[in-house]
Structure formats: C-alpha cells, structure tokens
Amino acid sequence: MAEFRFTAGRSRIARLHQAGCLKLRFPRTPGPAAEAILINSSGGLTGGDRLAVDISVGSGASLSLTTQACERVYRASRGEARIETGVTVAAEADFLYLPQETILFDGGALARRLDVDCAASSRVLLVESVVLGRTLMGETVVEGKLSDRWRVRRDGRLVFAEQLLLDGPVEAIAAAAAGLGGAKAFATVMAQLPDGEALLGALRDIIGPDGGASAFDGLVVARLVAGSGFLLRKRLVPVLATLAKAPLPLVWSL
Template identity: 45%
Template structure:
C-alpha cells in the first residue's frame, strides 16, 4: 500500500506503508500462530519449522526511503518460542531533502517465552535517512536473542556513504525495569566517520547482539574465543550479555556472526541466513 505525498517541484511521491502484527502461542510441544495481521507492504511468511514458530518478514515495496513508515509488533506468549527474520537484507535508499523513513518494532515476551529477533542486514545507501525504534518488554524468566546488523554501502559495488541521516534506538525492559538502552546516531559523511581509527578504522559493517536470558553471562568466555579482533562482548549482569562487532564488509560480518548466533540460539539459523 502506498500513500501520495507532496515532493519537490509539486510532484506527488509515492510513500510505502506497512504494518505487521504476530503472536505465537504454545500448543502441546509446538509454537503456533495465535494472532496475525498484515497490511500494506508488510508481509509475513511461515516456513515449516520444528518446535519454534518461524516467521519471515518481507517488505514488498522493495526497500525504505524518505516518508515511508513501517510498524512491526510481535509477541511470544507464555511458554512459546517465536523466531523472526527477514527474507533479504533491507535496503534504505536515498531520501528527498527533509524526509525520513521510519521503522518501529515492538517485541513482547511473556512468562517462560523465547523470542529470537534475527533480521538480516540493513544496507544504508548514500543519501539515506532512517529513524528506527526497537522496544522490548519481557518477563523475568523469558529469553531474548536480538541481532541488528548494519552495512554502510556495498563494498563490492564500490559504494561510499558520504551523506547519511541515521538514528537507531533499542530499549529492553525486563519486569517493568530498563536493562538496556542503546542509541546510535550518524549524520553527514558516514564514510569519513567510519574511517577514523577511534570509530571503526575503515570497517563498513557492524552488528549488535544482545542475549537477555537466565545465565546469559556464562556465554562470555566461549564467545570471546569466537570473535575477531574487531569484536567484543561483555556481561552487564548475570542475565544480560551484549556483543559488538565490526567488519570490513557484509560477507565478513556474516561469516563471524553465523556461528555466534547458532551458539546463542542453540539451533540452526533460519534459512535466509545461509551464506
């Protein structure tokens, strides 16, 4: 679904809108769909899984640009296991001056539930403008695995991002209390910022991984053995682990991410994650 909006020169530009709402509930040993809604350019596909309910999100508009707006809400109900990914990397294209694409995601985990939020990479192109919010509310004994990978232009295509407006916000609340709040803001010449040795030393891809689960801190030492020199992991408490990683490009990022995510999930990754 698209909406017309005024653009420069009096030309009406088409803007994409999409909403997706999904809940997983427990039925016997399996997790199944408990609630489902899709509208506009947001689609959900459901490959056959085992115990977990797997969902693959698809943006049928082909990407995000200025003025687009997407909302995703996902709930893992009591005892259920929901795993979400995307069909492909999300592409964020050049925006018209003064316009920003917006993506808001809300995740909820009830008692004893598990939710794996594993979108593929978001690729930011030159001139992109994106404002994203990801908020999580979880029960004390729930298990959250969250991964957010970013790529700043495709190195293999010779792309450079010298004009960018990007903001990311991640908030995680457990039992009504904040346990993690993360903010990323990049404006202007992203390539120059990332080239700074004190920032990314020329890396063009990055990822944040969070494991909020009982006993999460026990994974720190094994993960340090798996990380490249450009990555780091810390336990912010016995039940909260945060990992950051930089890589020269998307392929190298995924090459290191996949075994880490397999370890933290305890299962094979959704098929779209195959290298």
C-alpha cells in the same frame, strides 16, 4: 501485528493483522518452535516510508523472527524512512529477533526503534547489523543518516538502552578511530539467557580483535565490526548460533 501462543504442543499463531507492503510468512518447522519471516514487498525504503511491527510471544511459546533478505535504505530526496518494532515476551517464552543486514546507500536516511518488554524467565536474542554500501559493488556512503534506538525492559524495569546516531558525513565518521576505525559493517547483539555469561569465552574467540563481548545484569552484549558485509556475516552467524544454541533460519545461509 502478530500474536503467538503455545497450544497442543507447538507454538502457533493466534492473531495476525497485516497491511501495506510488510507481510509475514510462516515456514513449516520440524520442532515445536515457530518461525516468521518479514517480507517488505516494496523492495527497499526511502524518505517518508513507515514500517511498524508488533509481536507478542505468549507464555511457553518460542518464535524466531527474521527477514527474507537484507533491507535496503535508498537515497532520500527529503525526510527519512522509519521502522518501529515492539515486542512483548511472556514468562518462559523464547524470542529470537534475527533480521538480516540493513544496507545503507549513499544519501539514505533511516530512523529505527526497537522496544522489547520481556519477563525475567524469558530467553531473548536480538541483533541489528548495518552495512555502509556494498563493497564488492564499489559503493561508498559519503553522506547519510542512521538513528538506531533500543530499549529493553525486564518485568517493567529498563535493563538496556542504546542510542546510535550517524548523521551527515558518514564516511568521515566511520573512518575515525573513535567511530568504526574504517570498518564498513557493524552489528550489535544482545541476549538474555540463563547461562549467557558462561558463553563469553566462546563468543570472544569467534569475534576476535574486531569487537568484543561483555555480560552484566543477566545480559550478554556483543559488538562486531568488519570491512564488508560478507566478512561481518562470517563471524556474526557463529555468534548468533552460539547464543541461540541452534541453527539459524535457512534464509541466513551464507
């Protein structure tokens, strides 16, 4: 659990509780915004593992939350790994949720949940990206499970809900035209920005034919697919930088 407040001209951590393998580290940044890096010291996840993150960003504060590296979900002999992330973003606050890619290995099973409660005047950028095996390592995900649930509320009203489920023959599902069309990596990006709709043209130029972007109810949502994690990141980084209007955390460097 971590709470951030804007005091004495900077966004600062006000409360912090951490336990187990999941840690937060706070690089020094030159500006008034705060940056936090999630580190899973266990080196990956498998069946039965549980991670929970609870973040609060106070009025006027600004926070970028990212991860030290890609999260790895290894083969599970039984059960599934679970990650639950809850975020509250107050009025006039900025929150960027920028975890690096999740790599699903053959036989891996992950249930992930993201719940965000934000104010109408807050600025929010969220991304989750998934890589189905490391292409350069010759890995293939034949079987596995990925459940990904998003719920975003604005002033208590549900404005974005999504439920993704890949379960069982992941390779066959991804190969289908109604699935990923043979792609091995994909990402969903959502942003609440005052001028988000004006950025659609630039986003669509970056994404190209392998994805799309749309705007509705004060939100921008983009989808990207690619043949590998590297190709996905080459387009995802400029998409995120365009929406963030700032360079991404250094851990995102290609």
